[in-house]
Amino acid sequence: MANELIAWSDDFLVGNSVIDGQHKELVRMTNECWAGCRIGGVVAKVSFLKAIQGAVLYVKTHFATEEEFMRKARYPLFAAHKKQHEDFVAEVAAQIRVFESEDNPNPTAFVEYLMHWILEHIANSDKKYMPYTAKVQL
Template sequence: MNEEIKKIEWNDEYLLGVPEIDKQHKKLIAIANELYDVVTGDESALKEKMPSILKELTDYTEYHFSNEEELQKKIGYVGLSTHKAAHEFFIKEVGFQIQKLSADSKGGVLGFYKYIVNWVLNHIAKADKIWANFMKQNS
């Protein structure tokens, strides 16, 4: 197992100041961390719980992205189409990676976890901060 992959803890530096979206971001990280906990825990738990965690992660990600895009549309955010394209790319990539995952490969699951949290945190820190600032300036 790759020891350099560590569990990501929520940090308030990731807050956008948009309470509903901040709450959703925290939940996304919490779901990803469930995957981390299962993959670093008991082998039988991984095989048993991984499918439901992956389903929850993909379902909640789509729900969150839809909410975020609706909010951006409502505030007239000019970067909506670019932001939506980033969301669509992530959803496709996650789907592709899930198809390749096997509960027998803890390293593969940990690599998937790392991809998810790095993408989400980078997306929050960059793209989401831009539209959140746009919203604050135009409200």
């Protein structure tokens, strides 16, 4: 099994160094969550929760940055994009609550959900604002 769940690829770049740097950090944090869930047992639960809580804080900062950029760029799909961010934050919070309440939680499916959402969101939503990134300074 690979040590990393997601290997960073320059295909993920959206053309703004601040946002791209944050995306790289998100990939790193998702890999950290993945490493946390592979330890096993009680340690896995504690280590995973610590990693996921750090990731949630970081995601909120990142979404705020992206939303500031989209506002400044007068990005036409801003409202729909912001809604995706809000739905994701709510879904992750709900999954953390379920995770905390279980005696033997299996974080693997949770991390896989994070991975799929992040990769899909960058590829299908973030990439769409790429034509606007050159115009806006963050």
